[in-house]
Amino acid sequence: MFAFALRRLILLVPLLLAASLVIFLLLRLGPSDPAMDYLRLSRVPPTPQALEEARRMLGLDQPIAAQYLDWLWRALHLDFGNSYSTQRPVLPDLLYYLPATLQLAGVALVLTLGISFPLGVWAARYRDRFPDQAVRLLAFFGVSMPNFWLGFLLVLVFSVYLGWLPPMGMGGWTHIVMPAFAISLMSLCINARLLRASMLEVKGQRHVTYARLRGLSDISVERSHVLRNALLPIITATGMHIGELIGGTLIIESIFGWPGVGRYAVSAIFNRDYPVIQCFTLLMVGIFVLCNLIVDIVYAWADPRIRLSAEGVQ
Amino acid sequence: MSDLAIAGRAPSARAGLKLSWPTKLALGILALVLLCAVFGNWLAPYDPNAVNLIGRLQSPNTAHWLGTDHLGRDILSRLMVGTRVSLGSVALCLLLILVAGIIVGGASGLIGGRTDQIIMRITDVFLTFPTLVLALFMVGMLGTGLVNVIIAITLSHWAWYARLVRGIVLSLKHRDFILASRLAGASRAQVFIKHLLPATLSQLLVLATLDIGHMMLHVSGLSFLGLGVTAPTPEWGVMISDARQYVWTEPLLILWPGLALFFSVMAFNTLGDAIRDKLDPHLNAEHGH
Numbered sequence: 162m163f164a165f166a167l168r169r170l171i172l173l174v175p176l177l178l179a180a181s182l183v184i185f186l187l188l189r190l191g192p193s194d195p196a197m198d199y200l201r202l203s204r205v206p207p208t209p210q211a212l213e214e215a216r217r218m219l220g221l222d223q224p225i226a227a228q229y230l231d232w233l234w235r236a237l238h239l240d241f242g243n244s245y246s247t248q249r250p251v252l253p254d255l256l257y258y259l260p261a262t263l264q265l266a267g268v269a270l271v272l273t274l275g276i277s278f279p280l281g282v283w284a285a286r287y288r289d290r291f292p293d294q295a296v297r298l299l300a301f302f303g304v305s306m307p308n309f310w311l312g313f314l315l316v317l318v319f320s321v322y323l324g325w326l327p328p329m330g331m332g333g334w335t336h337i338v339m340p341a342f343a344i345s346l347m348s349l350c351i352n353a354r355l356l357r358a359s360m361l362e363v364k365g366q367r368h369v370t371y372a373r374l375r376g377l378s379d380i381s382v383e384r385s386h387v388l389r390n391a392l393l394p395i396i397t398a399t400g401m402h403i404g405e406l407i408g409g410t411l412i413i414e415s416i417f418g419w420p421g422v423g424r425y426a427v428s429a430i431f432n433r434d435y436p437v438i439q440c441f442t443l444l445m446v447g448i449f450v451l452c453n454l455i456v457d458i459v460y461a462w463a464d465p466r467i468r469l470s471a472e473g474v475q
Numbered sequence: 476m477s478d479l480a481i482a483g484r485a486p487s488a489r490a491g492l493k494l495s496w497p498t499k500l501a502l503g504i505l506a507l508v509l510l511c512a513v514f515g516n517w518l519a520p521y522d523p524n525a526v527n528l529i530g531r532l533q534s535p536n537t538a539h540w541l542g543t544d545h546l547g548r549d550i551l552s553r554l555m556v557g558t559r560v561s562l563g564s565v566a567l568c569l570l571l572i573l574v575a576g577i578i579v580g581g582a583s584g585l586i587g588g589r590t591d592q593i594i595m596r597i598t599d600v601f602l603t604f605p606t607l608v609l610a611l612f613m614v615g616m617l618g619t620g621l622v623n624v625i626i627a628i629t630l631s632h633w634a635w636y637a638r639l640v641r642g643i644v645l646s647l648k649h650r651d652f653i654l655a656s657r658l659a660g661a662s663r664a665q666v667f668i669k670h671l672l673p674a675t676l677s678q679l680l681v682l683a684t685l686d687i688g689h690m691m692l693h694v695s696g697l698s699f700l701g702l703g704v705t706a707p708t709p710e711w712g713v714m715i716s717d718a719r720q721y722v723w724t725e726p727l728l729i730l731w732p733g734l735a736l737f738f739s740v741m742a743f744n745t746l747g748d749a750i751r752d753k754l755d756p757h758l759n760a761e762h763g764h
Contacts, residue, residue, distance in 0.1 A: 179600040184612065191616045301497070305741035307692050309699050310715055310733035317726050408607025412696050416719070427700050430615040438615035445608040 166458050173450055180446050181236065184439050185229050196221055198433045202245040241440035246432050251440045255422055259444070261331060262421035266410045268337050269344040273402060277349040281356025281395075286383070288361065296353055303350030308409045312343040312416040329418035340417040344409035348402040355398055360391040393464055400456035404449055494749070501745035508739050511558035519552035523709045532725055541731050544717060550728070553709035554735050560710045561736070564625055565690045569683055571629040576636025577675070581667050583637065584644030595641070598634035606631045610693060614702045624703040628690055639682060643675045677754045684747035688740035695736055711736045 188195065196215040200207045205215075216222050220231060235242070241251040284296040319339060320328035326335050363369060364387055372386045411423035422441060429437035461467045494502070511518070521539075527547030535542045541550040583594040601609070613627030644667075647653060656666050695712030697703040704710040706717075714732035721728050 176599065176603050179596070180603050183600060187613070187616050193616070193618065301745075302741070305688060305737055305744050307695065307715075307733060307736050307740070309696060310729070310736065313715070313719065313722055313729050313733070316722060317729075321723055321726065404605030404608075407605045411607060411611065412700060415700060426611065426615075427702070430611060430702060431619070433615070433618070435615075438612060442604075442608060442612040442615075446604055449605050449608070450603055 162458075162462065165461055166454075169454055169457055173454060177443075177447065177450065178233075181233060181443060182229065184442050184446075185232055188435055188439065189225055189228070193433065195219060195435055198435065199245045202432055202434060203248070236443070241443075242436035244429070244437050245434045246429075251436045255425065255437070255440055255444060258420060258422045258425050261419060262410055262414065262423060263448075265337065265340055265344070265414070265419055265421060266406050268341040269348075269406050269410065270399075270403065272341050273345040273349040273352060273406070274399070276345075277352035277356060277395075280349075280353040281360065282383075282388070284353065284357040285360035285364070285391075288357075293357070296357065300350040300354045303346045306346055308343050308347065309412050309416060311346060312340065312413055315339040315343060316416075329416075331418075331420055336417075340410075340413045340419060343416075344406055344413050347409075348405055352395060352398060352402070356391060356395050359394045360387055363387045363390045366390075389463070393460065396456060396460045396463060400453045403452045403456070407445060407449060497745050498749040501742040501749070504738050504742040505746065508558055508562060508742070511555045512562040513559075515555040515558050519549075519555045521549035521552040523548060523552040523556040524707055525549070532721070532728075534727070542727060544714070544728060545721060550714075550731055553714060554711070554731060557709035557711050557714065557732070558735070560621070560704055560708060561691060561695060561712075561739070564621060564694050564704075565687055568625050568628045568632070568690055568694075569687065571625070572633045572636055573679065573683065575629070575633040576679070577640055577672065579633070580637035580640025581644055581671065581675075584641040584648065585663050585667055585671075587645075587648075591641070594637070598637055601630070601634040604631065607693060607696070610697060611702070614697065619702045619705070621704050621708075624694060624697050627697075628693055632686065632690070636679065636682065639678060640675050643678065644671050647671055647674055681747060681751045681754060684743060684750055688743040688747075691736065691740055691743070 196212055196219060197207060199215050199219060200211055205211050220228055223231070239252055243249060244251050244254065247254070280296050280299075284293040287293055315326075316328045316339065319326040326339055330336055369382060369386050372382045377386075410421065411426065413419070414421045414423035415427065422444070426438065426441045428434075429441065525548060527543065529547065530539075530543055531545055531547040533539055533543040533547075539549050539551065541554070544550055544553070579594060579598075583591045604612070609631040610624070610627040613630055614623055617623040617626060647670075653666060653670055656670060657663075661669070694703060695710065695715070698710050698712030699716045701716065704713050706713065711732040715729055715736075718725070718728035718732070
């Protein structure tokens, strides 16, 4: 198991390197002149002289390969440069906002799994009866709901009319419920439907019929023969949802005044503060890739076929 | 949402042109949305950008069916005209994605070997970015604005399509009818256009219809953040963003553009599900990324 995890971890290195190359090249090949934006954000009048100086300072006069290697070398030493607008190092600032984002995305992930699991099992158990129809209806609406609009609807109902939950800010669990739910609704609907379909498919297989023939009760068949197999597609899907949850968090933060990286990044995008944008993107890609690695490991742990073949056991 | 057992039990019932009521509803909504997208500028009762500060924040009434916004602009007109921006930008994204996906994926599958390896590694890199993060990054590099948002959405989605096309091409490449066609002297490009492309179209259609809703949400989400379509242009995401200050006093303001977006996305999703059920009842994996 450890060897499997290690091998997957090593495979991430070239992938992250390639991502860093994309992140670097798109800026340099893009239509913008970083030196110009640097001067604008430092409020220096862009005289040819100042421009020349800024170019030299930012290393833009070097060949592009040298620039990339220099940038990469510093990035490996966790130095992503200074923000053009605040002149402060980028990484500490981003890391200051990151925990809030991770907390929100984490709660959203827990909600996604925690709600979709009973819903999916419930729908599969009572197929084509009321629970199944109810989950189907919820999913029908849930997958089409714009998360940022849902955020406002929740504020409208629970803060404006009912006055139960605080509309914005960060604090106890009352603050996190609405944003986390707004982020997770789409994923949890997709997951619930997927779990239902997957359980029904497994239920039709021969080993389940055999377990029934052995006289096991419905509950114990479901628990030990259906669920375990039916969960495999859910694990894969969760890996995909994590990207969606990260994206959702970035948007939802601005509605609920959540002090996370999303708002910091959006303001950097407005300002064309390139070091911030680059560091932010690399950070998000890193988190996404690591989450997917964890998902892969959980999958291998849950499915002995993958684990054993990866370890070379026939 | 396809259902294996039901589809297996009564395939003939689905073969005819019998549509379920959600599909009919979806087609109705889409017809309305398309109508607004094409003729919205002429059908709109008012100029969507006509400011009328005396008549601002009106509740729905006979003159303004959905009321007016914080600058006194007619909301119904803005919704109708905004349809073109929302739908048009997604249509353009989709066109670019399909062209890129078909060409890159087709070439990758047909040529094979080292070219295929390289192209697939490139798609791997694009797939390591969460879609919205890549879109945010592209907008950050290219600058804000609708055109850049379209480029960003295209770049963050094309890899999925390229992989799908490549997979289908690979699975068909060594079939007899392809080999026969090659023996008869057809070039690779001819084989691709005549035999392989039609085989990919049905699956592309399913993926695309299910993705339209997704992309609409991304485009309007970026506009909501102020990164896409900018202020005076009527667009649903911008309208939601405009209305946010008035959530406490004028909640209806935020309801209308959200409903428009919600129903359009729902219609596209429903249609995508229906097409998928019709074309391939065995493809019941949920789509999501």
